[in-house]
Amino acid sequence: MQVDIKTSNIKQLRNTFSHVARRLGADKPASRYQEATFDMQSDTNFHYRPIWDPQFELYDTARTAIKMADWYSFKDPRQYYYGVYTMNRAKQQDAAEKQFEFAEKRGVFFNLSEKDKEHLIFAVLPLRHYEWGANMNNCFCTSFGYGAAITQATMYNTMDRLGLAQYVSRLGLLLDGNIGDSLEVGKQHWLHTPEWQELRRSMENLFVTKDWFEVFLAQNFVMDGLVYPMFYKHLETRLNPMAGQTFSMCTNFMQEWFVETQRWVDSTIKTAVDESPENKEILSRWFDIWMTETTRALQPLMTALFAEEAASIFMQIKEELLVRAKKIGLKTPGAPA
Amino acid sequence: MNTPTPERTKTPVFIAFVTNDDTRNIVAAIREDNPQATVEEFPAMVKIESPGRLVVKRQSVSDLMGRDWDLQEIHLNLISLSGSINETEDEFELYWGQAA
């Protein structure tokens, strides 16, 4: 249909939505991230209390000890809204797919000695359950969190963890030639092998932790902050070179993901810390508790995987996390306030 | 793979796609493999109905497209469907009634 547009008369009435304009301070053009995120969650006039937890409203700031004047202060430095998130991950999965194809064709894992396979299955495959636990914890944050800013990002994290669990599973399938037995053995390690039990216990303790911001910090900052460097940075050096290289190649997704995700996690906690001395106190206390807990939980694995180097490597890992913590304003144990 | 059982009703199942080059081939494959299916065209959408059962076969679509078509690519152009679903690597089936 041909439309005769009198272009000289067309004037836009406004640049963006009113609620976005209020946040920007004026009616300015807004980014897609801003329009997708600001105020998307209802915050008033709720009709019914959840019958499954009537002490709270449907969305309730009281579900965490952390207090914010504005829950939209949390800005994702990646500016992920759904479109950008999926398009990014699509590129990354394409690269990962090629890496897995290459590894399968070369049979590097499949042709390892029995002993090397056993070790890899013990060392790595239980991580698929660690990732699944992280999925549950981030889903918990998405369910009970406050404001669309944080919960949007935890939603992406939730699905990322499922993807990560699936990539770890595929490592197993590379090891056992697509039969799946290695995954069963890996699961038995997670459930029964002594070295893995303390980490599993920590994870299960997190499943029943009620403050969603505490869960956020414990899982995304502390646990990941220790586990990821342990397995995806340092472990390679302890594997036989061929396996180590292929392992590193096939876990490139994990390595990149961790670097990217750290930016968001650190920024989120920093925003909460900067808000008030009370928040800083609470977050620092949680950090202390979960740092102690996770350190303890990881020792058996460190010994099993790093032998005589365990102490020094863990020291490095811990130091790096303490540096991160200090940077975002958390009070680190032993450090002056 | 399920084959129709006496309990299966003839109530129609349907599948609808966006109209484009890829779905042209998918629709043609469906017609081949489901002789009782009827095709209806709408603005920007094509809808295929079939009594009781409809099957999309990966091989049939691949043959028509001239490349290896992944059955899961169906998600790119799918608009709507009805019926229970059975999905394998090679076939995507819609049906009403008991699974075989």
Place this chain on the structure above:
Amino acid sequence: MSAVPKNTGNKKLGLKEKYGMMTRGLGWDTTYQAMDDVFPYDQFEGIKIHDWDKWEDPFRLTMDAYWKFQGEKEKKLYAIIDAFAQNNGQFNVTDARYINTLKLFLTGVSPLEYAAHRGYAHVGRSFRGVSARIASQMQAIDELRHAQTQVHTISHYNKFFNGLHDFRHMHDRVWYLSVPKSYFEDAQSAGPFEFITAISFSFEYVLTNLLFMPFMSGAAYNGDMATVTFGFSAQSDESRHMTLGLEVVKFMLEQDPGNKDIVQKWIDKWFWRGYRLLALVSMMMDYMLPKRVMSWQEAWETYFEKNGGALFEDLSRYGIRMPKYHEVASKEKSRLSHEVWATFYNFSHAAAFHTWVPEESELKWLSEKYPDTFDKHYRPRFEHWDALQKEGKRWSNPGLPMLCQLCQVPTIFTEPDDPTTTCLRETTYHGMKYHFCSDGCKDIFDNEPEKYVQSWLPVHQIFQGNCGGEGLDNVLKYYNLVPGQDNGEYMGSQDQMNWEQWTGRDHKDAPAA
């Protein structure tokens, strides 16, 4: 425990087994904390699940495939949204009256997509079955997609038309928007099994075509290609959602015979609540689309009576029957849209979209589509209001309507068997009287009174002074509704005058629907 898999050759996993390993194999029964503590919400509703492993995954999408396909869809969608904005595609719609359907959509429906995202995230953590959680989580992120793509698409319209600018603020406050808001909050405040029955099954399977077809076909018929595009793109996700709905109901019914009565009760409740919500859509179809697709009556007959019939026939082997009061919906089909539009015409000064008397050609269409009811009961009203308008006395109802305690729609529906009598029902609970629009709503209330006495009824709240204070001006301020721009009669509105100025077209020139 240290058994190494034997290289028994290439007994490769099939799609189903592989997917099982990628999903249900990830979970475990916790031992350091009790499972009931880890999953505190999935048993109180009385639904008994004996074996979560019996859950069938209809679509076997691993995350890498999800990212790949969804990323591809987003790329295409945003290319079209960008092109639409660059080419000023909004000027291609039939006329600016059409934009009012988008106002209703953005303020009423898009916030529900967000609510669905959070609701499914809750379910995605609550079920102890791993596969069920994964399916719910995928839906949770899909719904976030829908909320955001809708906001992004309609953002361009917001730049040129009124009524769209403060949709989130309005959704939580404006009187008719408490209909969708309370509907979804009812589902979110329910347990996970009820939530998923309500939304995945009743809404996204049984009734979905009555939301999708009107809005998306309406968009296509009226030249709104941006909405068509996001509609189709969202629908491909909906296919996955629909299958979840059917799957979850069958799963519950197959797990324990005792589940049937609970499920039937939910099917009854959520059919009725969903149906009442769709009253807004009925008016959209019959009155707000310059170029009409089909009548509400035709849509109801095709998508519920025929399609829904097939579905419930399939479910009858489990002992499930058609939802209670479905026959009332059928009786109302020739009246619903007229009664609702008439109400909004009355209260146009307080609504964030415009209303108008249909053109003569449009009244003719309504007469043809509704031969038994329109000329007899409804045309006279419109002709009366039209006459008043021509005298410069456009009718505006100075009062406030009684709202149904349950569905929160004004109690303006008529008795199922008597279109000349308003349908009113009441219940007394703990000494207080509650009012309803229908037996369907009253039944739902009577079943869970403690829940529904909590309703934040907009009209009650206005009278209690909780909406900005006394008088219309204060209420509109509370709503962030800009008088003279967002509300009132279409003719003479800024939207209408701008449209004429920008496109040189007036809807009075437009051909008959």
